[in-house]
Amino acid sequence: MKKLTIPALSLLLALGTAMSGSAQELPKTAPIAQQYTADIAKITSKAIVKKALQTIIDLEKETRSNHITLTGIPAPPYKETARGIKFAEMLKAAGVDSVWTDTAGNVIGLRKGKTGKKKVVLEGHLDTVFPEGTDTKVTFKGDTLYAPGVSDDTRGLAALLTVVKSMKETGIQTDADILFIGTTGEEGQGDLRGVRNLFSPSGPGKIDSYIAFDGTGYGHTTHRGLGSHRYRVTFRGPGGHSSGAFGIGNPHNALGRAMHYWDESGNAFAATPGIRVTFSVGVIGGGTSVNSIPFESWMEVDMRSENPERLNAMDALLQAAVKKELAEENAMKKAGKDLTVEVKLIGDRPAGGSDPKQPLVQHAMAAMKYLGASPTLGVGSANSNIPISIGVPGITIGSGGESGNYHALNEWFLNDKKGYLGIQQSLLVLLAEAGVVNK
Structure with missing residues (x-):
């Protein structure tokens, strides 16, 4: 459509x-x-x-x-x-x-x-x-x-x-x-x-x-x-044993830091003068067991404003936080393939x-x-x-x-x-x- x-x-x-x-x-x-x-x-x-x-x-x-x-x-x-x-x-x-x-x-x-x-x-x-x-x-x-x-x-x-x-x-x-x-x-x-x-x-x-x-x-x-934008953000990696594969990129670490970066920048932006804008991480998931490095970690997020420009600006902060953390996690890992990330739009209310x-x-x-x-x-x-x-x-x-x-x-x-x-x-x-x- x-x-x-x-x-x-x-x-x-x-x-x-x-x-x-x-x-x-x-x-x-x-x-x-x-x-x-x-x-x-x-x-x-x-x-x-x-x-x-x-x-x-x-x-x-x-x-x-x-x-x-x-x-x-x-x-x-x-x-x-x-x-x-x-x-x-x-x-x-x-x-x-x-x-x-x-x-x-x-x-x-x-x-x-x-x-x-x-x-x-x-x-x-x-x-x-x-x-x-x-x-x-x-x-x-x-x-x-x-x-x-x-x-x-x-x-x-x-x-x-x-x-x-x-x-x-x-x-x-x-x-x-x-x-x-x-x-x-x-x-x-x-x-x-x-x-x-x-x-x-x-x-x-x-x-x-x-x-x-x-x-x-x-x-x-x-x-x-x-208006609202909703995304499912998924970090993916090779996954492996928590000890044997130690040092590979960890999607959970990437997701956690991306959430932190968005929380920091989002709260700073929400406090600036302008029509109200909000953001939230609503659902998170991923991983298979306590002794495994996950192959996938995901979150579903929501942001809202009646001002399209403010909403788009909050959206850009999410994208920047995800991009920043993907680069950081890949730079820090000591072995294995690079992590990838998918940012999928799952809701767009005008x-x-x-x-x-x-x-x-x-x-x-x-x-x-x-x-x-x-x-x-x-x-x-x-x-x-x-x-x-x-x-x-x-x-x-x-x-x-x-x-x-x-x-x-x-x-x-x-x-x-x-x-x-x-x-x-x-x-x-x-x-x-x-x-x-x-x-």
Whole structure:
């Protein structure tokens, strides 16, 4: 697939910055223009929309049931098929006009608009971070649901189904086509493969607005994409007996010093003035036994920033640290072949930002304010990174309720008596973007 481009840094800088210590922080809120408040007021004045908002509340038991059902179907990385099959069945039953699965495994439901001149997406991701064999059956402590992936992002899928059904039951008709999608590959090394496919030549066509469910709560809009580079760095050598082959190059020594050099230079760079940049060694491995010099030593690393230039600079520091240590280890060894190193890119999430004055962002904040929230803005790393990075209006919003322990076996979700507000906000943003034809 052709690599997606990253927007100019000037777009981020145009959002405005404020210095705090050595890191620049972009605004966490923005004024809402009157025209967008008026748009939401006009939509919510319609009897059919009021009925749909109430229907979302009436469907809370069904939302919970769908949530529990989908959570119990494991969706490990690259193996989302079983959950996708069930989600497609539920999506069709909820009231879309047609359902299909694309070449990346995305489950796509189309609800046709009157003219179809625009195409708006509401999406949640099918996959979880948990490996095959993880027990994802929901357990209960009072009203709280516990299970791996119960919040991230199975709650989003359940909320999406409720939006579809509320529109079907009330007969809301939009001007734009709406695509309701369960995507693959959002987590880990999936590298957003599902949403990348949506914007590729094999996708469903031009998308005009992209709304992603990820996380819970309501009132917050992620309108900026936190970019990330991820690598698997592997040092390789001949390997041998810890005593008999003593003196040959040791991949573990090389890896350890490369980590040290990157830690030194990375921390120094992260402390310089500029938009926040982070880096981490997440996984390491290699070796066969305690009495063997390893033939291989590897690490998987992650670095992040919403500023492409800062991200690329941190990347360059990793490359320099690895190159420096390879030369050092080969110079120090007393026997054997030189070590080699492979630096393989395993993840590349593009960075980017949407202007807070953009209509989609404004509609989101206006909808949240209508529902009683104090709207906030922020940055995140999710499926909306892709549309944002190529200039398509994109946001990520919460699906209501409270949650915690993301990516842990004791992940939990609680419908805090107002969980429906997260679903209602998505409906209002969706209708503001797609247009309501009903009088």
